[in-house]
Structures are given as structure tokens and as C-alpha cells.
Amino acid sequence: MTAEKQVRVWPRVVQRIAFALIWTAALATLMVLAFIVLYVLRLGLPHVDWRFLSRYPEAMGREGGILPAIVGTVVLTLAAVAVAAPLGIGAAVFLTEYTWESRVTRAVRFGAEALAGVPSIIYGLFGFIFFVTYLRMGWSILSGALTLAIMILPTIIRTAEEAILTVPRPYRDVSFGLGATRWQMVTSVVLPTALPGIVTGIILAIGRSVGETAAIIFTAGTALTMPTSLLSPARTMSVHFFVLAIEGISLEKAYATGAILILTTLLINVLANWLVVNAVRRHARRG
Amino acid sequence: MEGLRERLIARTLLVVACSVVLALAIITYFIFRAGLPIIFHLGLDDFLFSTRWMPADEGGSYGIGAMALGSLWVTLGALVVGVPLGVAVAVFSAELAPTWLANLIRPAIQLLAGIPSVIYGFVGLMVLVPWVRQHLGGPGLCVFTAAIVLGIMILPNIISISEDSLRAVPPAYRQGALALGATRWQTIWGVLIPAARSGIMASIILGMGRALGETMAVIMMIGNSLQVPRSLLDPATTLTSNIGLEMAYASGQHREALFATGVVLFAFIMILNLIANVVSRRRVQA
Helix, strand or coil: CHHHHHHHHHHHHHHHHHHHHHHHHHHHHHHHHHHHHHHHHHHHHHHCCHHHHHCCEEHHHCEECCHHHHHHHHHHHHHHHHHHHHHHHHHHHHHHHCCCCCHHHHHHHHHHHHHHHCCHHHHHHHHHHHHHHHCCCCCCHHHHHHHHHHHHHHHHHHHHHHHHHCCCHHHHHHHHHCCCCHHHHHHHHHHHHHHHHHHHHHHHHHHHHHHCCHHHHCCCCCCCCCCCCCCCCCCCHHHHHHHHHHCCCCHHHHHHHHHHHHHHHHHHHHHHHHHHHHHHHHHHHHC | CHHHHHHHHHHHHHHHHHHHHHHHHHHHHHHHHHHHHHHHHHCHHHHHHCCCEECCCCCCEECCHHHHHHHHHHHHHHHHHHHHHHHHHHHHHHHHCCHHHHHHHHHHHHHHHHCCHHHHHHHHHHHHHHHHHHHCCCCCCCHHHHHHHHHHHCHHHHHHHHHHHHHCCCHHHHHHHHHCCCCHHHHHHHHHHHHCHHHHHHHHHHHHHHHHHCCHHHHHHCECCCCCCCCCCCCECCHHHHHHHHCCCCCHHHHHHHHHHHHHHHHHHHHHHHHHHHHHHHHHHC
16 A cells, blocks of 8 residues: 555656756756846946947057947958858758759758858868968958858758748749749749748858857957958957957956847847747748 | 750759868868878877977977866866756756747747857856855866856757757657656656657767867866866866967967867867767667
């Protein structure tokens, strides 16, 4: 009798304990996230004002603003996306619409997966030895953007491929039935339908570019001057933040720059999520 | 005319897709070309296992033993923190959470993945380092601090892949276990986790690769001292943080040695990725 009872009670006690631990883990993770965001915003936002955003830094960044770093970040990111987006979307279209599983697709998928796993410091080393030194582009926006472009390529390919795969089969059949060529079908049916997913991937890639430091510091340099062309060196906000923090130049300015970085990250994530939710809703209405 | 255009487009797309493979090949070639000669020159044994790294020595001493140990400790520490926490959150999200909470956790984890690593390093430096110094002793800049923050940084990798593989377990498994009288926890622990284990393993290996490769956050927290850490509270350095710090001014043989460090790192991470790839492919066959 007691033994039987034990058998029944014990698993429930174990389950209680296990579920309590799992709930704790989940809440702890959410709290760590909230802490990081709120900590940086609370200590950083009071030092952010229009002058901080619109002025040049003075005394290595101890005084003044971060305008060149903002411009550097925007230009570098846009240039990287301008290179990576057509390549990534093209590769995704090739993998989904123009071929079937073969040695080529396996090689491309393997390549994309391997690139996704390469750590950013290796991209930094590569960008330095290849773009900066071997191709003699020097520390420049161009070197940094090309390095970043390779780095974000896997994200863009994977998200674009997933988005294209959700386009229903009949769309393609109807398009072919109306006499469209494969390319017409891709450009007028598949890509427009998959657009929200593709854009989400690009936004996430922008997020990765904005937050990147190790791959940029050795390719775009750390010059605190306003970039004037693709061949000028530049310092992004992440690099600026890193230099301020590690060289102890100004904690106040570091917090302020950190707050801008966190706000950018938040904005990018909200935007990406909003797109996904909207796309799902549209699909639901259609289906 | 149409046919020709179509064929041209197909060819172009093929070339575009192959640019991925080309990029990987160029990266591998240039990293190895810049780093391998000095490894052969010094001898693989000396390079890997000597703990003396003194570019200022007569002729230079380049042994990455101490940093490799630092990387090893930090990575293992990150796994100790990240794996239980990550798998628990994945189970929570896939099995326990009410829908509204699960819908909140997914974007939260995505945000966790999106926060720049310099921010993680900075918050670790400003918050965790003083705490460790005060309550546990030592300088605070140490293996322990870096491992905890890295453990948090690899959470998104572990959670998202583990959750996917938990969700991919056929519903019949769960229904069968529950029908046999198992509790929900017995079902999770005895059926769902074992069924999803290849995905969970893959997520852990990828998380390991991320921890091993992280640079900026580690530089800010580990103290960057070129000694073999004797305890978790000792400062140390890692393969990545040493490259990150010294590349700024290194030249000649010193720079080659940093590239050689990169070669070792690159090779390790490629091996980890291959293992993760093989492990997760097994799931597809099963």
C-alpha cells in the first residue's frame, strides 16, 4: 500500500521541482535580457541629446558627439547590404527555383553554413590580409563593407530561401500556365510574395553589421574623421564604443554610445518582428 | 531570344550561388597562407604547447599554450552556464509556456542574439567584474566572469535550435508516453529530450563554436594576462582576445604568429561545425 502510494506521489514531486527549475530558468533569462537593456539605457540616455548626435567628437571622444561614427555605421552597413543582398537573394533563387538537389546545391549549402560559423575575428584577419593588404584597398569603408558582406551573406541566403519556400506551389503553376518564363515567374510572382521574409533577413543582417566590431576594426580602421569616400577609413558606433570603454576615455560617452547601440538593436528587432507578424497575418487571411 | 535570355539568367544565378563557395575558399586560402609558414618554421609542437608568448624576445617566442588553455576554460565554463539554462528555456518554450508567454520569449531570444557583443562585454565589465572582485576575490577580470557572460551570449544559439528540434518530435511520441501513464515531466525527460537529442547536441556544439570564437566581449572581461590560469578567478587570455589586442600594432613575424593563431582557431571551429552538421543530419535520417 505505502509502496504503491510512493510510486504515485514521487513522480509528481519530481515534476514539481523540475517545472519550478525550468520556470526559474526562463524567467531568469528574460530578467537578464531586461537588465542589460535597461542598465545601458538608464545610464546612457541621460547623456544623449541632439548635440551628442549631431556634433564631431573632440579630444578622442572625451567631449563632443559621435556624428562621424553614425555616418560611418550607416554608410558601411548600406554598402555591405548593397553587395550581399543581390548575391544572397540570387543564391536563394538559384537554390529554390533553378535547380534540384545536386552536388552543386550541397556545396553551396555547405559553404553558407560554414561561413555562418566562422567567427568575426577570423573575418577581421581575412579582410585585413585580403582587402586591406593584398587588394590594396587600405583601411577603408570599402574593405570593411566587403568583409561584412561576406559575413552577412549566409543570413540573407537562409532567410530568403525560407521565405521563397513558403510561396505556395499553385502560384508557380498558374504563372507557368499563363505562359510566363521561369525568370518572369520569379520576378513577378515568387519574389513579391516572399518579400516580407526577404526584407526581414536583410534587417537582421543590418543588425549584425551595426553590432559588429572585430571584423571591422582591422578592415575599416578606427579613424574618427568624417568619411568622404568609399576609400576613406571610418569608425563605426560599435568600434567607437569599444575604444571609449577599453581605453577608459570617457565612461559617460561610452554609456551614451551604448544606449544608441541598444536603441538601434531594439528598433531593428521590432521592425523585423512586425514584418514577420504582418506576413503571417496576410498568409492566414489568404489561406 | 527568350530562351537565350533565360539560359543566361540561369547561368548568372549559378555563378552567384557559387560565390559563397568561392568566398569560403578564398578565406581559407588567405588565412592559411598567412599563418602556416610560421607554424612550420617554429614546429607545430612548440607553437601549440609552449606557453611562452613573447614577441619581444630575441627572435621572438610564440607559443599559444596559455591562450589555448584560456580559450578551453572559458568555453567549457560558458557551456556549464549556457547548456542547462538554454535547454531549460527551450523546454519551457516548446512544452510548458502558455502561448502568450511563448510568443513573448521568441522575440526576446532574438533580441538577446541581436545585442552587440561589445555591449555584453561592457555590462560584464561594469556590473559583474566589480561584483566578483568584491564577493569572490581576485581582480574580477577573470575566467569566471568571462565564462558567465559568454554562457549568456550563447543562449540564443542553444535555445532556438533545441526548441526547433523539440517541436519537431512527432506528437505521437508525447501522446504515447502520456497514455502509458507517464507524467508530463517524465514525458519530457524520458521521451522528448532523448528524441530531440541530435538537435540539442548540434545546438551545444554550435554554441561552443560561438563561445570559442567570441573576441570583443572576452577582451573586456578576461584581464588579458599571458599566464596559465590556476583558478577560475585568475585573469587569463584567449586565442581570440590575443589576436584582437595585438593585431593593432603587430608586424612581421609577430603578425604571422597572430595569423597562425587564427589558423588554429579556424581549424577548430570548422571541425566543430562539421561535427554539428553530421550530428544534426542524423536526425533527418532517423
